Structure formats: structure tokens, C-alpha cells
Amino acid sequence: MTIGRLADPRSLAGAVLVPVASVVLALATVAVLLVVIGANPFDAFGSMFAAALGDAHAISTSVTKAVPRLMAALGIAIAIRAGLWNIGAEGQIYLGGMAATAVVLYAPELPFPLIPLLAIIAATLAGAAWGAIPGALRAWRGVNEVITSLMLVYVGIQVTRYMLEAPWAVPGATFPATEPFGAYARLPIVVPGTLLNLGALLALLAAIAAWFLVDRTRFGLNVRAIGGSPNASRFLGIRVNRMIFLTMAVSGAFAGLAGSIEVLGVRGRLIEGFSQAYGFEAIAVALLGRLHPAGIVGAALLFGVLDAGGAGLQTGARGVSSSIVQIAAGLSVGYVLIGLGIQEKLRERRRTRDALERTEAARADASGGDTSEATS
Amino acid sequence: MDIDFLTLLLVAAVSLAAPLLIAALGELISETAGVINIQLEAMMLVGAFVGVAGALLTQNIVLAFAGAIVGGLIVAALHGIACFWFRANQIVSGVTLNILALGATTFLLVSVMGADVTQSVARVERIPIPVLSQIPVIGPALFAQNVVVYLAFVAVPIIWWMLDRTSFGLALRSAGERPEAAESLGIDVNRTRWMALAMCGALAGIAGGLLTLGGLGFFTPNVTAGRGFIALAAVVFGRWRPAGTLVAVLLFSVVDAFQIRAQTLGLPVPYQLLVALPYLVTIIALAGFITRMRPPSALGVNYEH
Numbered sequence: 001m002t003i004g005r006l007a008d009p010r011s012l013a014g015a016v017l018v019p020v021a022s023v024v025l026a027l028a029t030v031a032v033l034l035v036v037i038g039a040n041p042f043d044a045f046g047s048m049f050a051a052a053l054g055d056a057h058a059i060s061t062s063v064t065k066a067v068p069r070l071m072a073a074l075g076i077a078i079a080i081r082a083g084l085w086n087i088g089a090e091g092q093i094y095l096g097g098m099a100a101t102a103v104v105l106y107a108p109e110l111p112f113p114l115i116p117l118l119a120i121i122a123a124t125l126a127g128a129a130w131g132a133i134p135g136a137l138r139a140w141r142g143v144n145e146v147i148t149s150l151m152l153v154y155v156g157i158q159v160t161r162y163m164l165e166a167p168w169a170v171p172g173a174t175f176p177a178t179e180p181f182g183a184y185a186r187l188p189i190v191v192p193g194t195l196l197n198l199g200a201l202l203a204l205l206a207a208i209a210a211w212f213l214v215d216r217t218r219f220g221l222n223v224r225a226i227g228g229s230p231n232a233s234r235f236l237g238i239r240v241n242r243m244i245f246l247t248m249a250v251s252g253a254f255a256g257l258a259g260s261i262e263v264l265g266v267r268g269r270l271i272e273g274f275s276q277a278y279g280f281e282a283i284a285v286a287l288l289g290r291l292h293p294a295g296i297v298g299a300a301l302l303f304g305v306l307d308a309g310g311a312g313l314q315t316g317a318r319g320v321s322s323s324i325v326q327i328a329a330g331l332s333v334g335y336v337l338i339g340l341g342i343q344e345k346l347r348e349r350r351r352t353r354d355a356l357e358r359t360e361a362a363r364a365d366a367s368g369g370d371t372s373e374a375t376s
Numbered sequence: 377m378d379i380d381f382l383t384l385l386l387v388a389a390v391s392l393a394a395p396l397l398i399a400a401l402g403e404l405i406s407e408t409a410g411v412i413n414i415q416l417e418a419m420m421l422v423g424a425f426v427g428v429a430g431a432l433l434t435q436n437i438v439l440a441f442a443g444a445i446v447g448g449l450i451v452a453a454l455h456g457i458a459c460f461w462f463r464a465n466q467i468v469s470g471v472t473l474n475i476l477a478l479g480a481t482t483f484l485l486v487s488v489m490g491a492d493v494t495q496s497v498a499r500v501e502r503i504p505i506p507v508l509s510q511i512p513v514i515g516p517a518l519f520a521q522n523v524v525v526y527l528a529f530v531a532v533p534i535i536w537w538m539l540d541r542t543s544f545g546l547a548l549r550s551a552g553e554r555p556e557a558a559e560s561l562g563i564d565v566n567r568t569r570w571m572a573l574a575m576c577g578a579l580a581g582i583a584g585g586l587l588t589l590g591g592l593g594f595f596t597p598n599v600t601a602g603r604g605f606i607a608l609a610a611v612v613f614g615r616w617r618p619a620g621t622l623v624a625v626l627l628f629s630v631v632d633a634f635q636i637r638a639q640t641l642g643l644p645v646p647y648q649l650l651v652a653l654p655y656l657v658t659i660i661a662l663a664g665f666i667t668r669m670r671p672p673s674a675l676g677v678n679y680e681h
Contacts, residue, residue: 033483037488085467087414087471133659137659137662137663141663141664143662143664144662144671146412146414147608147609147612147658147662148662148663150414150608151605151609151655151656151658151659152659154602154605154651154652154655155652155655155656158648158649158652159648159649159652161648162646165648166646166648277475277478280471280474281475283471284472284475287468320487322479322482323478323479323480323486324479324483326475326478326479326482327476327479327480327483329475329476329479330472330473330476330477330479330480331476333472333475334472334476337458337462337464337468337469337472338458338462340462340464341458341461341462341463341464342462344463
């Protein structure tokens with residue numbers, strides 16, 4: 001499968017139709033699963049709807065759950081547009097969370113926007129650095145970035161554990177986490193009475209920035225060029241290796257940003273396991289959104305709604321929420337992959353048929369209109 | 377460091393190594409044929425789950441492992457359908473299957489098996505080999521394991537022989553290095569890759585089954601906890617060779633066993649950083665700072681007629 005098939009649908013209908021049909025099919029599959037376990041799917045979807053979209057608080061829960069997946073997916077999509085696989089967003093999220101925490105813990109108490117601002121910048125840089133490592137290894141040592149970015153996830157998670165259990169450990173705490181941050185260090189709630197914090201607005205800005213970066217800048221042009229053809233890009237004078245390095249760094253920066261929003265806006269402290277596979281699910285979000293920021297916003301909101309809604313399921317067992325999201329996520333992307341495969345096969349068949357018809361027409365012309373010979 | 381510490385360390389290391397080794401050997405076969413399985417973790421997880429489900433249903437350890445194989449094969453089949461039939465990118469398919477497998481096993485555990493999630497099942501029994509298991513230090517580690525662990529280590533030379541000395545191995549290697557050339561020699565590349573993928577699924581399923589049926593005796597959500605990714609790394613670190621893969625797996629497992637023991641003994645070692653060591657070592661090795669290594673040329677590239 002070429003990157004082009006994912007990123008450049010031939011028509012708007014094609015861009016929207018396959019993902020939307022896939023999501024509908026995935027939700028239908030989940031409904032069947034719910035029937036199988038003996039839940040009434042209408043009741044189940046009803047309680048999911050209430051928990052995810054029922055009132056302002058529910059909606060803010062869904063949006064808050066969409067935010068980290070959205071931001072990490074934006075970065076992953078940029079990498080894929082360049083033909084690079086950043087599988088390690090989860091690790092970059094942890095690095096971002098740690099960097100933001102370091103700023104809060106070590107900087108003095110400053111008037112409001114300063115500490116979060118510094119923390120977000122630090123997180124972005126830390127995420128970028130974590131993404132830049134596989135980037136540099138790919139660019140200058142020819143190492144496949146899939147394995148290295150994946151390995152760095154576990155390094156990032158373990159470093160976070162170390163920080164929480166050694167230098168930042170709170171004596172007597174039952175769970176590895178820092179003390180809650182003071183209000184001066186947090187991202188404030190923007191709609192009173194809900195969970196909606198400033199991070200949601202930052203995520204929207206990030207989506208616009210990602211769109212601008214890829215579609216309207218020289219950098220974005222180069223990203224798309226090396227994603228299309230690294231060799232041709234080289235002839236055009238693009239420094240491909242430098243671009244690979246930079247793209248992976250930018251990709252990691254978005255994930256690092258996501259980590260800081262989760263820590264500063266949602267949790268209000270660093271806590272072990274604060275990213276619940278958001279970075280992995282973000283890969284699915286990026287693909288479901290067909291690598292376009294607008295599509296990614298939609299896909300991330302869907303995942304947020306499923307996550308919040310799953311918590312409202314009346315099955316009385318923990319773990320249903322996360323598993324419902326993961327099943328829907330996996331199925332949606334799986335159906336998209338199959339849909340794109342079918343689309344491509346149909347297109348190919350049409351092309352072959354057109355070519356055949358042209359050949360036949362040409363033969364018919366050459367043989368003076370004797371079609372019986374042409375079809376033999 | 378006393379003798380007891382070393383003995384226990386080795387027992388733990390070999391026990392940790394066996395599932396990794398089985399999964400890594402499967403991945404090695406698959407990668408040799410040009411198919412990468414980022415969803416190795418998913419194969420292990422579904423294998424572990426179906427293995428426990430099979431043990432609960434049949435109370436028979438052999439049938440339970442057969443179930444584990446079926447579990448791994450299901451994930452392999454989904455990967456093959458996506459990549460070979462619908463031409464999906466292998467990495468995308470792998471990532472998707474990981475998410476799906478985690479969701480599906482957790483869902484089935486909570487919703488179908490109910491609250492009794494940590495129900496214990498019959499475990500595969502240890503078979504100490506007389507005399508040999510009495511050898512100090514290495515005896516308990518090498519000669520007092522269960523039959524699956526013994527088979528894991530026996531598989532290393534067998535798989536080396538299969539890959540290096542049989543025509544099937546040659547077909548696998550040519551499908552992974554030069555698929556076009558292989559096809560022109562009459563090798564059906566996609567059929568060869570299906571077989572390699574199936575072997576990987578079966579082995580990874582057994583590996584998952586060994587985690588639950590050989591060690592824990594029950595299934596918990598995400599019981600594999602990233603072992604599939606370690607196995608992936610071991611193939612790379614082992615330079616796509618069976619013996620190299622064995623060395624990599626043993627290295628990772630000794631480090632892992634050491635960090636567990638360091639934790640329980642309260643040794644002044646930042647064990648979290650020790651856990652990260654295998655991943656770091658793999659990255660450094662991949663970067664060519666230790667030794668030059670090259671993956672199969674057509675790894676991850678779908679073959680289309």
C-alpha cells in the first residue's frame with residue numbers, strides 16, 4: 001500500500017465515504033458484540049450516549065478524552081505523509097509529561113500563564129527530542145524507524161517510572177505520582193462546571209497549525225515530496241536526510257505537547273500510566289482521519305466519545321470502557337484498510353477494462369470494422 | 377552474590393526466555409520471508425487468552441495449547457488477509473491488530489468470563505530430568521523445566537536447519553530477499569509468505585499459551601505486557617539468525633531476571649532503568665554501533681503480481 005492511497009483520496013466522497021462507512025460498520029459490530037454478551041444494544045448505546053453526549057459535563061469528558069489522541073495523531077500523520085512511521089508517540093507523550101512536570105517542580109512559582117507556558121514548551125521539545133532519535137538513526141544510519149521508535153516507548157515509560165519512584169517519589173504515597181500541582185501551574189477550566197480545560201483549545205490550534213504546516217509551508221511541501229519519492233526529492237535539491245530528521249522531531253513534538261496537556265490540564269500532576277495507550281490509538285486516529293487534520297479531529301472526537309461512553313456502560317465490570325474503544329478503533333481502521341483495498345482493486349479493474357476496450361476499438365479500426373476478429 | 381542468588385537468577389532467566397524465544401523464532405521465520413509482524417504481541421495475547429479459555433473448557437493441557445495455537449493463527453490470518461488480499465501496509469495492519477487484540481481479549485474476559493477473571497487453570501507441569509537437574513546452579517534452570525520450555529530450546533537448531541538447509545528455507549529466504557526473482561523461479565511468493573506467517577502465528581500463540589499455562593495459570597488484561605515487542609527486538613538484535621536470536625533472548629532475559637531479583641532483594645539498582653536496558657541495547661545495536669546488520673531486502677513490502 002502506498003502512502004498516497006491513504007493521504008490523497010481522489011474525491012471528497014472517497015475521502016469521507018470509506019472512513020464513515022467503516023465507523024458505522026465498526027459500531028454495528030460492537031452492537032452485535034453487545035447483543036452476544038446479553039446486553040440490549042439500544043440500552044447500551046443509550047447509556048453510552050448519556051455518558052458521552054448527554055449533557056455539558058459528558059460532552060466535556062468526551063472532548064477531554066479526544067485531546068491527547070488528537071494531538072499525537074496530528075504528529076503521526078505528518079510523519080506518514082513523509083513516508084515515516086512514528087510508532088512511538090506513546091513514549092513521546094511520556095517524555096512530554098515528564099518535561100512539563102520537571103518545569104513545574106523545579107521552577108519557582110510564577111504568575112499564571114508563565115509556568116504552563118514554559119512547561120508546554122519544554123514538553124514539546126522533549127517530545128521532539130524523543131522523536132528525533134529514531135529520525136536521526138533513520139536519516140544517517142539507515143535504521144528502520146518502526147523498531148527504534150517502538151523501543152523508545154518502553155524506555156520512556158520506564159524512565160517515567162524511575163522518576164516517580166525515586167527522585168520525585170512522594171514519601172508514604174500508595175501510588176507513584178507527584179503531589180497535585182498548584183493552580184498557578186495548571187491549565188484552567190474554560191467552561192465552568194465542566195472538565196473542558198484550555199488544552200482543548202490548544203489542540204484545535206495544533207490541528208490548524210498542522211494543516212498550515214503541511215499544506216502551506218515549504219517544510220510541508222518537502223514532507224509531501226519525500227513521502228512521494230525520496231529519490232526525486234533528492235534531484236529537486238531537497239536535503240532528504242535532514243528532512244527525515246526534522247519530520248520525526250516535529251512528529252514527536254505534537255505527542256510531547258499531548259503529554260503536557262494531559263499532565264497540566266487533565267491530571268494536574270504526573271502519575272504513572274497517565275497515558276493509557278493514547279499514543280498507540282493515535283496511529284489508528286491518524287489513519288481513520290485519512291491523515292488530514294480535519295479528518296483527524298473527527299476521528300479523535302469519535303474515540304473520545306467511545307471512551308467516555310464506554311465508562312457509562314451498565315455492565316458493572318471495569319475494563320469494558322477501554323476495551324470497547326479499542327475494539328471500535330481497531331475495527332474502524334481494519335475496515336478502512338479493506339475498503340481502500342477494494343477501492344483500489346475496483347479502480348484497477350476499471351482501468352484494465354478501459355485499456356481492453358481501447359485495444360479492441362483500435363483493432364476493430366485496423367481490421368476495417370470486423371469486430372468478430374477483435375474479440376477473438 | 378551467593379550461589380542461591382545465581383541459581384534463582386538463572387531459573388528466572390530461562391523461564392522468562394522461553395516464551396520470548398518461541399515468539400521470536402516465529403517472527404524470524406516470518407521476517408525471513410519478508411513479512412513483519414508488529415502484531416506479534418497480539419498473536420501472543422490472543423494465544424494466551426484462547427489457551428486459558430481452552431484449559432477452562434477442556435481441563436486438558438494439550439487441548440489448551442492447541443487452543444493457543446488457534447489463537448495465534450487467527451491473528452496471523454487477519455494480518456495475511458489485510459496485507460496479501462487487500463494490500464494493506466504491514467505496519468498499519470500490525471498496529472491495528474494490536475489495538476484490536478487488546479480490546480477483544482479484555483472485552484471477552486470481562487464480559488464473557490465474568491468477574492471471575494483470575495480463575496486458575498491447570499498448568500503444564502515441570503519435568504525435572506534425573507541427575508542433570510541436580511547439577512548445582514545450572515541444573516534447576518536448564519533441566520527442571522516444563523516440556524514446552526525444552527522444546528523452545530530444541531527448536532533453535534531445527535529452525536536453523538529448516539531455514540539454511542532445506543528447499544523450503546530457500547523459498548522463504550528468496551521470498552524475503554528477491555520476491556520477483558523467486559516468482560520467476562516458480563516459487564509462489566504469496567503462498568510461501570502465508571506459510572511463514574502461519575508458522576509465526578502458531579509459534580507466537582504457543583508463546584502466549586506458555587505465559588498463562590506455564591507460568592501464571594490465569595489470564596489478565598494485557599498479560600503479555602510488551603513481550604511481543606521484545607521478541608521483535610530480539611530478532612533484529614539476533615541479526616535475523618536463529619542462534620543470534622537465542623543469544624539476544626537470553627541476554628534480555630538475564631537482565632530482566634536480574635531486575636526482578638534486584639527489586640525483591642532491595643538491591644540499590646534503579647531497576648526501572650534495567651528494564652529499559654534491552655530496548656536501549658537493541659537501538660544501539662541497530663544503529664550499527666556494535667555490529668553491522670541488514671534486514672531481509674523485501675521486509676514489509678507486499679508482493680503484487
